[in-house]
Structure formats: structure tokens, C-alpha cells
Amino acid sequence: MDRMPAWADAILVPLISLILAAALSALVIIGIGEDPIAAVKLMVAGSLGSTYGWGYTLYYATNFIFTGLAVAVAFHARMFNIGGEGQATLGGLGVALACLYIPWPHWSLAILAACGMAALFGAAWAFLPAYLQAKRGSHIVITTIMFNFIAAALLNYVLVNVLRPEGSMDPATARFPDAAKLPTLHELLAPLGIEFSRAAPANVSLVIAILACIFVYLLIWRTKLGYQIRALGHSEPAARYAGISPVKITIIAMLISGGLAGLMAINNVMGEAERLVLNAVEGAGFIGIAVALMGRNHPLGVFFAAILFGFLYQGGAELALWTSIPRELIVVIQALVILFTGALDNMVRMPLERLFLTFRRKGS
Amino acid sequence: MAQELDTGRQATAAPAIELKGISKAFGPVQANKDISIRVMPGTIHGIIGENGAGKSTLMSILYGFYKADAGEVFINGRKTEIPDSQAAIAAGIGMVFQHFKLVQNFTVLENVILGAEDGRLLRPSLAKARGVLKQLAEEYELNVDPDALIQDLSVGHQQRVEILKALYRQADILILDEPTGVLTPAEADHLFRILDNLRREGKTIILITHKLREIMDITDTVSVMRRGEMTATVKTEGTSPEELAELMVGRKVLLRVEKKAGNPGEKVLEVEGLTVTDEAGVVRLKGIDLHVRAGEILGIAGVSGNGQSQLLQVLGGICAATGMVRVNGASIDLSGKYSDGQSRRARGIGHVPEDRQQEGLIMDFAAWENIAFGYHNDPRFGAGIFMSHAEMMADTEGKMSRFDVRPPNPRLAAKNFSGGNQQKIVVAREIERNPDLLLIGQPTRGVDIGAIEFIHEQIVRLRDEGKAILLVSVELDEIMSLSDRVAVMFDGQIMGERLPHETDERELGLLMAGIQGEPDKPVIEAVDEMMARKQAEEEAAHNG
Missing domain, CATH: 3.40.50.300 (P-loop containing nucleotide triphosphate hydrolases)
Structure with a gap:
């Protein structure tokens, strides 16, 4: 063995990266004349100190779980799907169509249909970039990012010209019918005797997100399809040798990835806004990249990374609300976390690895 | 220049290379463990060992790619520090890698002076190199067209350019890493003739290989490595392939495959007129x-x-x-x-x-x-x-x-x-x-x-x-x-x-080499001719 133990790799490295990012962020906060300790207290209290705070943290986390899983699945086939934003936008369109035009008797049926439509629309939006990559070699990073813009423009057109209710000045759909309203965590937990904030947007989609994590785990590590996806991701010549079609697997992996990104819409569109508005995704597609990076493309890692980013989002909003620390600085802190956990991974890993080796040699 | 090359021979009895107690570990893996060898000037020294025995690591230390954890290097009797490949070249060491390091769309001449230009203008360096190359070609049978592009040369010729590069930098010690892996038998024979000529002129050569036959054919002394250690250094005359194989593996090895006469049956695979054109049209x-x-x-x-x-x-x-x-x-x-x-x-x-x-x-x-x-x-x-x-x-x-x-x-x-x-x-x-x-x-x-x-x-x-x-x-x-x-x-x-x-x-x-029924023709010329023809055909395919 010439490497450090798995627990150090999975937990210690991101933890140290986080601490470094936090330390640097503290310096920045000191630099603008604020108190970093007070800022941290406020962030923690605002995002984890109450069920209201948790409700927002988990709401954001649910978005990031879906987009993070989307990036992770594509990455196992060695594709960088940065089109989560556009795929989630289209997912929202699918959800809106399912909720607006079919009179559902109960939310449980509505969510099934909404899931199906969200995944279908998200996957459809990923299909063309996937096809172009597989057949024509057009780089998926370029095509998916272009498709983000096309998705935004398409949504704009559809909202303004097709789905906007008559007489409304707002480029948004009508409110979804009450039967399509998803139960919030407040409603879900009340029968269990747990008091949860009524105002927080976290809803039953969180359960779907957790199911999606389990689905991705089973897909990637237990199924024949996942085996082929990983094999292709590691080596295309090897995949060809084994009779795994790179074209087929590339497209399938991207469809699954796009479907997962699209699923995000059941949380933000159906669960929270209860109508489709412009820019409903709010950058969650891009945060998904950081989440997957930090979570090492493993569903469990994605889950925890998503909660961390949910905390940063909600805590950041609280900071902006209660202190004179501007909103932009919150983005700086998030960027630092991404930089340290993603891009500067080896900066922490290499010294740590050496440290472990020295200890082991002394021990033996 | 020519005189310098001629006086490359060392009159002293000091070994051209002496390694003392070289050790190198990568993490917990001990790649080289307390290795010492002496190679006398004007000899060919073989280093043989299984994959992962530490041959390449040892040579990389000698050429300045790795720093040894312990041990000393002596070149011509003087203790020498080799922190990088520049220092190795300055100490008179040249290396011919298994994978050539040549610029494909440069000429032979340009490749030879690359990194060894005198002054800012190329012309004087090129003119000087042309003279040196001519001299080397005569001395060692190292003929290569100095104006040919590398991409047009056969593998054997490209290897000669690598050797010329080292000699142009006045290397007295040449290290060749698995040099015959990519050569036809005829090209390999020619290479060995070149090595023989170099030895006669007093150059010292270290040949890394896993082919026992090459060791027996050309080396004067041979060192065997196993699991990072040097298990033996022997005179080639006094050893046999069987003994070397045993030293390499640590047990007796059958060098020939033992098999009974075959008993062929029905045709399982039949191939007729199989043709493949690749994406480039070749x-x-x-x-x-x-x-x-x-x-x-x-x-x-x-x-x-x-x-x-x-x-x-x-x-x-x-x-x-x-x-x-x-x-x-x-x-x-x-x-x-x-x-x-x-x-x-x-x-x-x-x-x-x-x-x-x-x-x-x-x-x-x-x-x-x-x-x-x-x-x-x-x-x-x-x-x-x-x-x-x-x-x-x-x-x-x-x-x-x-x-x-x-x-x-x-x-x-x-x-x-x-x-x-x-x-x-x-x-x-x-x-x-x-x-x-x-x-x-x-x-x-x-x-x-x-x-x-x-x-x-x-x-x-x-x-x-x-x-x-x-x-x-x-x-x-x-x-x-x-x-x-x-x-x-x-x-x-x-x-x-x-x-x-x-x-x-x-x-x-x-x-x-693509030669049928022309046994009288000198092999190496026939090979060159064939390679040129193949090249022309491929070019035609590219252009068409």
C-alpha cells in the first residue's frame, strides 16, 4: 500500500480544505472590517439554529443533490456535463406542463407525473449534446454550456408567448392547482409529532432526492449499465475491446444525467414556487459541479456536499440580511470553498499523503 | 572537434562510471537498494533484469532524473553530483531512450543541435553540426541524411539520430534503454555494429535490455538486477543465458518452450482478402x-x-x-x-x-x-x-x-x-x-x-x-x-x-523487412529502400 487510508481520503482531505477556505474567508471578512466569529455564529444560527433555517438549508440542498448527481453520473463516463442549468430549466417546463394541464386528484399522483416529465424534459435537453459528442466528437462542455443559453431563451419565449396567463404582466405561468401542491416538511413531520417550521420551503422532494442518491449508487456500482459507464469513463479503447459501444453508453449516461438535473424542478418549481418563473434554477446547475467535485462523484459525498452548500447558501443569505457584509462576499466565500475543495485538492492531499507515509514507516 | 572526439578515450585506469551504494525508495517501495557497479572505459556493460527490477530507476539516477536517497556517483574517478540531465550531459553521459525524443518535423541536423546551439544564429551551428555528423558517420557507420525530416526516417534511423545527438554533445558514456525493442533483426545487427565501433573508439556503453541473447552477443560484463538489488556482476564470457535467467528470476527457468508436435484439425479461422483503411485514408x-x-x-x-x-x-x-x-x-x-x-x-x-x-x-x-x-x-x-x-x-x-x-x-x-x-x-x-x-x-x-x-x-x-x-x-x-x-x-x-x-x-x-527472394542484396540497403518506398506510398495515400 502506497496510499493513505480511505477515511483520510474521503473525510480528512475535504475537511482540511474546508478549514483552509474558512480561514481565508475569515481574513477577507476582517479585511472589510467585520468580525468573522460573529459572522460564523450568524451563519450557523441562521441556517442550522432553527427549523426555519434548516428548512431553507435542506431546500437548497435538495436542488444541489439533483444537479450534483447529474454531474457525477456524467463524470463516471468521463463527461463534463455543465449543462445542468439548462436541463433543470427544461425540467421546470416539463413540471409546469404536467401540473397545469392535467387535473390531478392528489399530490402523490401529480408528483409521479411531474417526476416523469421533469426527467424526460431534462434528458431530452441533454440528448442533442450527447449525440453530437458521441457521433461527431463535438465537445460536451462547449455544447452543454451553449444549451444553457438556448434553454434560458426558450423558457423566456415560452413564458412570455405561450404559458403566460391572459392579462398577466409577469413572464410566469399561472399558479399550479392546489391538488399539485407538495407537502412541506412541516406537513410531513407533524404526524410524527415533530414540530417543523411552517414557512420553510423544504418539501417532500428531499425524499425523492435521497431516493435518487440510492438510485445512482445502485446504477453506478451494482448494475451492468453502471459497469459499462465506468469502464468507458476509464478507457475508451478498453471499452471498444470489450464490445461496449462508446456511442450508446455516452448517450445513455448523458440522458440519465440530464434526467437527474431535470428532476430538480420538482423541488424548486413544484415544491417552492408552485408556478414556473424565469431563471427558476438560479445557478443550482453550476453549484452541482462543485457539489459533485467535493463529493467525489459518490452519492453519499454528493449528499453531504449538497448540505454544506445549502448551509452556505442559507447562511450567506442571513449574513446579507443582518450585517453589512455584502451579498457579493458570500459568493466569494462560496468560490473559496469550491477552489479549495475542488481545484486545490492536491495541495492538501500530497502533504497529507507524505505525512501518513512517514508515520507508517516509523511504525514499521 | 574531431580531435576532441578522438581523445575521448581515457588513458587512466579509473572506471568510467562507478556507483557506490545507490539507494532509492518511492514511498515504501525500495526501487534501488545499495547498488554498486564499476564500468571500465571502452567496454559495453549490460544491465539485465525483470520488469520492475530497478534498471530504469538506476539509469534515471545516473542521468539526473531522480535524486538518490543515498550513494555516490563517480565519473572517470571523480565524484560527481548529477542533479539534472544538463549536469549529466556536462559529465559526458548521453542517453538513448526507448521512446525517442525527437521533433518529428525538424531535420536530422536541426534535431542534433536542438538545445546545443552556439549563439543566437542557427547557421553557424548547423554548418558545424554538418561537419561533425559527416565525421561521425564515417567513423561509426552512423549514416543518416542530415537534411531528412525525422518523420520520413525509419525507426532504426531515428535511433541513430538519438545516438548522434549524444555524440554531438561529446558523450563518452552512452546509456541505451531497450534499444532493440522497435528494430528488425537487421537493424538490430547494424546497431550492434555501431556499438562495437563506439567501443573500439573508447566509448563506454551501458545497455539495458531484457533479451539474454543481446547480452551474450555484445557485452563485456553484465550486471543482473532483481527486486531493486544487484544480484551479480559477471564477465559475459564466463556466463550462460541459463545462468543469467536463473540470477534474474531467482530459480531455474526453461528458456525454450517444451511442446509436442502439433495435431492440426479443421480450419477454425479462414481469412480472405481482408482489407482495412484507417481514418487517415492509409x-x-x-x-x-x-x-x-x-x-x-x-x-x-x-x-x-x-x-x-x-x-x-x-x-x-x-x-x-x-x-x-x-x-x-x-x-x-x-x-x-x-x-x-x-x-x-x-x-x-x-x-x-x-x-x-x-x-x-x-x-x-x-x-x-x-x-x-x-x-x-x-x-x-x-x-x-x-x-x-x-x-x-x-x-x-x-x-x-x-x-x-x-x-x-x-x-x-x-x-x-x-x-x-x-x-x-x-x-x-x-x-x-x-x-x-x-x-x-x-x-x-x-x-x-x-x-x-x-x-x-x-x-x-x-x-x-x-x-x-x-x-x-x-x-x-x-x-x-x-x-x-x-x-x-x-x-x-x-x-x-x-x-x-x-x-x-x-x-x-x-x-x-519486406524482401522476398533477393538474398544477395546487402540487408541494410534493402531495408532502407523498402522503408523509403513505404513512406512514399503513405504520403501518396495522405495526399490522395
Whole structure:
């Protein structure tokens, strides 16, 4: 063995990266004349100190779980799907169509249909970039990012010209019918005797997100399809040798990835806004990249990374609300976390690895 | 300049190179352990050892790529620090790598002066280099057209440019790392003549190789390395290949494959007019005809890059072709649309690919995951959409014990096994499927001697069970000792078929160079001529 133990790799490295990012962020906060300790207290209290705070943290986390899983699945086939934003936008369109035009008797049926439509629309939006990559070699990073813009423009057109209710000045759909309203965590937990904030947007989609994590785990590590996806991701010549079609697997992996990104819409569109508005995704597609990076493309890692980013989002909003620390600085802190956990991974890993080796040699 | 080259010979009796107590560890792996050698000036010293024995690490220390953890280097009796390759060059050391470091679209002359220009203007340096090259060519039979582009030269000529580069930098000590791996036998002979001339002029040469025959042919002294240690240094005259092999592996090794006479049966594989054109429009296979019978090993000899890879790929379902291929009498689809590795396996074709690290294995997968590679849809490894990890694990454990894979740990990632053990995993996977036809490419490339012996036994055993085997190898020794019939490929064509006991390396070598029935012609000229013709054809194909 010439490497450090798995627990150090999975937990210690991101933890140290986080601490470094936090330390640097503290310096920045000191630099603008604020108190970093007070800022941290406020962030923690605002995002984890109450069920209201948790409700927002988990709401954001649910978005990031879906987009993070989307990036992770594509990455196992060695594709960088940065089109989560556009795929989630289209997912929202699918959800809106399912909720607006079919009179559902109960939310449980509505969510099934909404899931199906969200995944279908998200996957459809990923299909063309996937096809172009597989057949024509057009780089998926370029095509998916272009498709983000096309998705935004398409949504704009559809909202303004097709789905906007008559007489409304707002480029948004009508409110979804009450039967399509998803139960919030407040409603879900009340029968269990747990008091949860009524105002927080976290809803039953969180359960779907957790199911999606389990689905991705089973897909990637237990199924024949996942085996082929990983094999292709590691080596295309090897995949060809084994009779795994790179074209087929590339497209399938991207469809699954796009479907997962699209699923995000059941949380933000159906669960929270209860109508489709412009820019409903709010950058969650891009945060998904950081989440997957930090979570090492493993569903469990994605889950925890998503909660961390949910905390940063909600805590950041609280900071902006209660202190004179501007909103932009919150983005700086998030960027630092991404930089340290993603891009500067080896900066922490290499010294740590050496440290472990020295200890082991002394021990033996 | 010429005088300096001539006085390269050292009059003193100090060794040209002396290493004392060199140690180097990578993490917990001790790559070199307390190694000491002395190489006298004007001699050729061989370093032989299995893969991973530490030969390359030792030479990398000498050339300044790695820093030794302990130990000293003496050049011509003086203690010398070699922190980088610049220092190595300054100390008179030149290195010829296995993979050449030449700029393809520069001329020979430009490559030779690259990094050794005098002043800002190129013209004086080029003029000087031209003179030096002319001199070196006469002295050592190192003829290369100084104005030719590297990309137009044969591999043998490119290697000469590497040697010229080192000599131009006034190297007195030349290190050659596996220099004959890419050469035809004739080119290798020429290389050895050059090395002989260099030795006569007082240069010191270190030859790293795994081929015992080369060691016996040309070296004065030889050091054997095993697991990071230098197990012996002996005079070549006083040793034998058997003794060296034993020193390398640490036990007695059979150098020849023991096999009974074959008993060929029905034709299992029939190939007619097989033609492949690659994406660049170059015709890689030009109408191949061959067949392999049950219970027979057909060896395909040839210098690498003459279409052998494409032949294996077509038969293995990796690339499309035109022509006719029949397996057990039934023709198989070559269009590539409805055929792939999966359908080939279903037809009873096993395939040990030429490059196990790029193709045969997923290096990051554990051994147990690799055991199902290519056969992942087999219901045995799980019905429905899920894979049965327990079944794969059990299968891996069985194969590991039957094929003596070490360490027998199914959870270890493929990349953490040695080359020989990686190959055993691939061979076990393909052979135990009991294929009617086994395609096997470079079965022992980068494989240690102990594992070579084992893999050869397995191939012969499969033949004796009545299976057809198509063997592609660039190692002529391997082809000669394993094959029941030998076909030689050159430039996408079969140049001829021979029976191993009715031919010799010289005849096969000529065929490998594309020469039929002109035995009177000096070999090296014929090779050059052929290479030039091949080059022109490829250019024509590119332009057309």
C-alpha cells in the first residue's frame, strides 16, 4: 500500500480544505472590517439554529443533490456535463406542463407525473449534446454550456408567448392547482409529532432526492449499465475491446444525467414556487459541479456536499440580511470553498499523503 | 572537434562510471537498494533484469532524473553530483531512450543541435553540426541524411539520430534503454555494429535490455538486477543465458518452450482478402489471406506497425474491414455495424489484446471487476440488470489461484499488479472461457521471465486441447518457439509463410523487412529502400 487510508481520503482531505477556505474567508471578512466569529455564529444560527433555517438549508440542498448527481453520473463516463442549468430549466417546463394541464386528484399522483416529465424534459435537453459528442466528437462542455443559453431563451419565449396567463404582466405561468401542491416538511413531520417550521420551503422532494442518491449508487456500482459507464469513463479503447459501444453508453449516461438535473424542478418549481418563473434554477446547475467535485462523484459525498452548500447558501443569505457584509462576499466565500475543495485538492492531499507515509514507516 | 572526439578515450585506469551504494525508495517501495557497479572505459556493460527490477530507476539516477536517497556517483574517478540531465550531459553521459525524443518535423541536423546551439544564429551551428555528423558517420557507420525530416526516417534511423545527438554533445558514456525493442533483426545487427565501433573508439556503453541473447552477443560484463538489488556482476564470457535467467528470476527457468508436435484439425479461422483503411485514408491491411486450424498456433511475425494490430482488431470486433472472415465455417460480419467485441465473444473468439493497460484491463478497476470485463453481460455474473459481485469475486479467486496471480487479492486494483500478473489476469479471463479461437497479441510484452514461461505453457496447453490460436508478437524468439506455422507481415501484407524448423531468423528478418527472394542484396540497403518506398506510398495515400 502506497496510499493513505480511505477515511483520510474521503473525510480528512475535504475537511482540511474546508478549514483552509474558512480561514481565508475569515481574513477577507476582517479585511472589510467585520468580525468573522460573529459572522460564523450568524451563519450557523441562521441556517442550522432553527427549523426555519434548516428548512431553507435542506431546500437548497435538495436542488444541489439533483444537479450534483447529474454531474457525477456524467463524470463516471468521463463527461463534463455543465449543462445542468439548462436541463433543470427544461425540467421546470416539463413540471409546469404536467401540473397545469392535467387535473390531478392528489399530490402523490401529480408528483409521479411531474417526476416523469421533469426527467424526460431534462434528458431530452441533454440528448442533442450527447449525440453530437458521441457521433461527431463535438465537445460536451462547449455544447452543454451553449444549451444553457438556448434553454434560458426558450423558457423566456415560452413564458412570455405561450404559458403566460391572459392579462398577466409577469413572464410566469399561472399558479399550479392546489391538488399539485407538495407537502412541506412541516406537513410531513407533524404526524410524527415533530414540530417543523411552517414557512420553510423544504418539501417532500428531499425524499425523492435521497431516493435518487440510492438510485445512482445502485446504477453506478451494482448494475451492468453502471459497469459499462465506468469502464468507458476509464478507457475508451478498453471499452471498444470489450464490445461496449462508446456511442450508446455516452448517450445513455448523458440522458440519465440530464434526467437527474431535470428532476430538480420538482423541488424548486413544484415544491417552492408552485408556478414556473424565469431563471427558476438560479445557478443550482453550476453549484452541482462543485457539489459533485467535493463529493467525489459518490452519492453519499454528493449528499453531504449538497448540505454544506445549502448551509452556505442559507447562511450567506442571513449574513446579507443582518450585517453589512455584502451579498457579493458570500459568493466569494462560496468560490473559496469550491477552489479549495475542488481545484486545490492536491495541495492538501500530497502533504497529507507524505505525512501518513512517514508515520507508517516509523511504525514499521 | 574531431580531435576532441578522438581523445575521448581515457588513458587512466579509473572506471568510467562507478556507483557506490545507490539507494532509492518511492514511498515504501525500495526501487534501488545499495547498488554498486564499476564500468571500465571502452567496454559495453549490460544491465539485465525483470520488469520492475530497478534498471530504469538506476539509469534515471545516473542521468539526473531522480535524486538518490543515498550513494555516490563517480565519473572517470571523480565524484560527481548529477542533479539534472544538463549536469549529466556536462559529465559526458548521453542517453538513448526507448521512446525517442525527437521533433518529428525538424531535420536530422536541426534535431542534433536542438538545445546545443552556439549563439543566437542557427547557421553557424548547423554548418558545424554538418561537419561533425559527416565525421561521425564515417567513423561509426552512423549514416543518416542530415537534411531528412525525422518523420520520413525509419525507426532504426531515428535511433541513430538519438545516438548522434549524444555524440554531438561529446558523450563518452552512452546509456541505451531497450534499444532493440522497435528494430528488425537487421537493424538490430547494424546497431550492434555501431556499438562495437563506439567501443573500439573508447566509448563506454551501458545497455539495458531484457533479451539474454543481446547480452551474450555484445557485452563485456553484465550486471543482473532483481527486486531493486544487484544480484551479480559477471564477465559475459564466463556466463550462460541459463545462468543469467536463473540470477534474474531467482530459480531455474526453461528458456525454450517444451511442446509436442502439433495435431492440426479443421480450419477454425479462414481469412480472405481482408482489407482495412484507417481514418487517415492509409491502407493498413492490403488483402490478407490466412487460416488457422484447430490445435495449431499460427504466429504472425513482423516489426510493429505493419498491420498486425489492425488484424487483431478486425478479428476482435474493434474495427471494421472489408473481405471475408469465417469462424468454424460461418462468415462473420465485418462492417462494424452489427458486430462488436460482444458478438465476437459469442462466436467463441477470445482476445488477449496487445496492450493490456489500454485495452485488456481497466487499470482503476479491482481484479474482480476486470475478471468480468468483456463478459459483463454473461448471465453467470448476474441475471437481469444487476451484477453479482459475489459470483465475480468467487470466479476471480479461482482464476487467481489457478493462474498463480500474485498477490492473490481480488480487491487490488489492476494497476497495482506487476505487468506479468496483469497479463495473467487477462490470459486467465480469456483462456478459461474456452474459446475456439484465441487471438493473442504480444502475450509477454513487459512481462517478467517467470510469468513468460507460465503464459507460454498456457498457450501451448490450449493448443493441445484442440483450439486455434493466432499469435502476434514482435519478439521473433517467441514466434519461433511457440508457433506451428509462421506468417510474416510487412506493410499490411503477408510476405510469406514458413515452418519454424525450416527457417531461421535471417530469412524471417528479410521477410519482415519486406524482401522476398533477393538474398544477395546487402540487408541494410534493402531495408532502407523498402522503408523509403513505404513512406512514399503513405504520403501518396495522405495526399490522395
